[in-house]
Amino acid sequence: MMGAMSTASPSGAASPLPPIEISPRDLSAYRAGNTGVPYVHRFDSGRPGPHVLINALTHGNEFCGMVAACHLLDTGVRPRIGTLTVSFANVEAYESFDPARPFDSRQLVHNLNRIWSEAWLAGAEDSPELRRARVLRPVVAAADHILDIHSTSQPVQPFWVYPAFARNGAAARAIGRPTVHLVMPQGLGSGTPLVQHGLHGTPGHHGVAMVVECGQHFARATGALAVEVALDFLGHFGLVERAPATHPPAQRYELMQTVVVQTPGFRFTRPLVGFERFGPHELVAQDGEREIRAGAEGCTVLMPARTPIVGREGVYLAREMA
Numbered sequence: 001m002m003g004a005m006s007t008a009s010p011s012g013a014a015s016p017l018p019p020i021e022i023s024p025r026d027l028s029a030y031r032a033g034n035t036g037v038p039y040v041h042r043f044d045s046g047r048p049g050p051h052v053l054i055n056a057l058t059h060g061n062e063f064c065g066m067v068a069a070c071h072l073l074d075t076g077v078r079p080r081i082g083t084l085t086v087s088f089a090n091v092e093a094y095e096s097f098d099p100a101r102p103f104d105s106r107q108l109v110h111n112l113n114r115i116w117s118e119a120w121l122a123g124a125e126d127s128p129e130l131r132r133a134r135v136l137r138p139v140v141a142a143a144d145h146i147l148d149i150h151s152t153s154q155p156v157q158p159f160w161v162y163p164a165f166a167r168n169g170a171a172a173r174a175i176g177r178p179t180v181h182l183v184m185p186q187g188l189g190s191g192t193p194l195v196q197h198g199l200h201g202t203p204g205h206h207g208v209a210m211v212v213e214c215g216q217h218f219a220r221a222t223g224a225l226a227v228e229v230a231l232d233f234l235g236h237f238g239l240v241e242r243a244p245a246t247h248p249p250a251q252r253y254e255l256m257q258t259v260v261v262q263t264p265g266f267r268f269t270r271p272l273v274g275f276e277r278f279g280p281h282e283l284v285a286q287d288g289e290r291e292i293r294a295g296a297e298g299c300t301v302l303m304p305a306r307t308p309i310v311g312r313e314g315v316y317l318a319r320e321m322a
């Protein structure tokens with residue numbers, strides 16, 4: 001028997017559900033927007049300056065972005081210079097939220113954060129996420145700088161995730177929090193994320209595009225941090241006034257390998273939440289016959305799947321950078 005407070009993984013193991021401290025609110029008031037694209041709001045200062053996009057809900061159950069986007073809209077934040085765009089990405093998945101199955105509304109069919117390549121966007125397949133990405137494409141492409149707000153299934157420290165372009169690292173360091181960075185020298189390895197769409201995925205571009213992982217999906221503190229980081233990001237580019245940031249030393253990790261689950265038998269060798277360290281060649285997970293092992297230098301694991309699902313990411317193997 002499954003209790004109301006547990007959920008079944010494909011392995012049959014049950015893990016307790018986290019408390020839902022952020023309730024998904026009704027977003028119908030934000031549907032019309034003012035750009036012709038549903039759930040997209042744009043404010044032009046009428047003065048020169050960068051166009052900054054704050055994007056929420058790329059994953060439907062990552063409520064912190066919704067908290068931040070609603071904060072910007074509800075408090076009437078307007079850019080002093082340039083242009084501010086605020087968007088809610090996968091509202092359709094968000095609206096499917098069921099507190100008894102809170103992890104299911106991450107996506108309906110496709111992961112909206114893996115389909116930002118020409119092949120997917122111009123391809124023949126169809127899904128709610130592909131339809132939405134095709135509609136959002138000009139919104140993403142129009143922005144100089146992009147903050148894509150996310151959260152994690154496990155309660156781990158917040159961190160940035162960004163392609164290894166100097167412009168991204170410089171912005172993350174200047175903003176100062178979170179202090180942990182996950183740098184992707186080769187991209188994700190499992191698809192094209194929103195922050196690597198088009199010119200933002202190229203070395204010569206001027207635009208910063210980063211993910212911020214603000215903490216556990218349903219924790220109140222995660223939403224509070226998302227608000228602060230969104231304002232910090234706007235402050236960094238001069239769109240709002242912001243107190244100078246403090247600059248504690250950054251702790252940087254480099255993504256070495258994205259492990260995609262291949263079999264229903266995928267198992268970690270021990271329970272993981274993220275940031276655990278494995279020694280050289282140590283076994284991290286077993287996926288059918290396949291062994292997932294740390295490299296010669298060992299590794300740090302990030303974002304281990306709470307419930308491994310075939311075809312989705314199981315875990316990221318990273319190494320600490322000097």
Ligand SMILES: [Zn+2]
Binds near residue numbers: 058059062150151
């Ligand atoms: Zn996410």
